[in-house]
Amino acid sequence: DTGVSQDPRHKITKRGQNVTFRCDPISEHNRLYWYRQTLGQGPEFLTYFQNEAQLEKSRLLSDRFSAERPKGSFSTLEIQRTEQGDSAMYLCATPGGAWDEQYFGPGTRLTVT
Amino acid sequence: AQSVAQPEDQVNVAEGNPLTVKCTYSVSGNPYLFWYVQYPNRGLQFLLKYITGDNLVKGSYGFEAEFNKSQTSFHLKKPSALVSDSALYFCAVRGSRSGTYKYIFGTGTRLKVLA
Numbered sequence: 001d002t003g004v005s006q007d008p009r010h011k012i013t014k015r016g017q018n019v020t021f022r023c024d025p026i027s028e029h030n031r032l033y034w035y036r037q038t039l040g041q042g043p044e045f046l047t048y049f050q051n052e053a054q055l056e057k058s059r060l061l062s063d064r065f066s067a068e069r070p071k072g073s074f075s076t077l078e079i080q081r082t083e084q085g086d087s088a089m090y091l092c093a094t095p096g097g098a099w100d101e102q103y104f105g106p107g108t109r110l111t112v113t
Numbered sequence: 114a115q116s117v118a119q120p121e122d123q124v125n126v127a128e129g130n131p132l133t134v135k136c137t138y139s140v141s142g143n144p145y146l147f148w149y150v151q152y153p154n155r156g157l158q159f160l161l162k163y164i165t166g167d168n169l170v171k172g173s174y175g176f177e178a179e180f181n182k183s184q185t186s187f188h189l190k191k192p193s194a195l196v197s198d199s200a201l202y203f204c205a206v207r208g209s210r211s212g213t214y215k216y217i218f219g220t221g222t223r224l225k226v227l228a
Binding site: 002033035040041042043044045048055056058091093097100101102103104105106107 | 117147149156157158159162203205214215216217218219220221
């Protein structure tokens with residue numbers, strides 16, 4: 001257990017529906033990343049927060065994706081009008097520790113039917 | 114543009130033998146390099162990182178990695194493999210320039226250690 005929690009762990013939704021995921025990072029970590037991982041691939045960068053400021057967002061993301069970190073603590077990732085291609089594991093990570101290593105949460109597995 | 118290549122989808126090695134998992138990278142400026150491991154049904158775990166200094170970096174579980182600037186490589190090594198090392202290994206890179214936040218991960222290499 002890295003101390004990073006994500007909710008829900010699994011989400012099944014129908015195409016066209018909106019979904020929202022939550023990440024609760026380690027409390028003293030002020031930086032937060034979201035990634036997407038599909039089968040057979042490594043984590044793909046989605047977005048980065050420092051406190052409540054979203055400092056970088058992948059150009060690969062369409063406008064259907066949005067992320068927030070309103071108080072610099074937990075973060076949410078919303079996907080609007082889901083498509084089958086959105087099916088993936090969505091990971092949250094917070095850097096910290098002596099080596100600035102990333103602590104990954106367990107992920108939210110999204111299945112779009 | 115930043116990129117990471119892990120040329121081997123799978124590496125098989127006998128228990129007790131040395132192992133190497135290969136990684137090459139491309140990044141503007143000096144790189145920050147990482148290795149992570151993913152065990153079945155578990156999250157990604159940090160193994161080791163290179164920032165600067167000695168080219169040979171030691172990390173968790175007896176793993177080490179060698180940074181080679183001329184070959185832009187950061188291969189993961191272990192002198193004697195254990196069956197319990199069987200897992201999926203990811204190399205990652207981030208540029209060190211100010212304002213660079215994005216980490217790029219490779220596609221992963223599945224390590225299988227045979228008893």
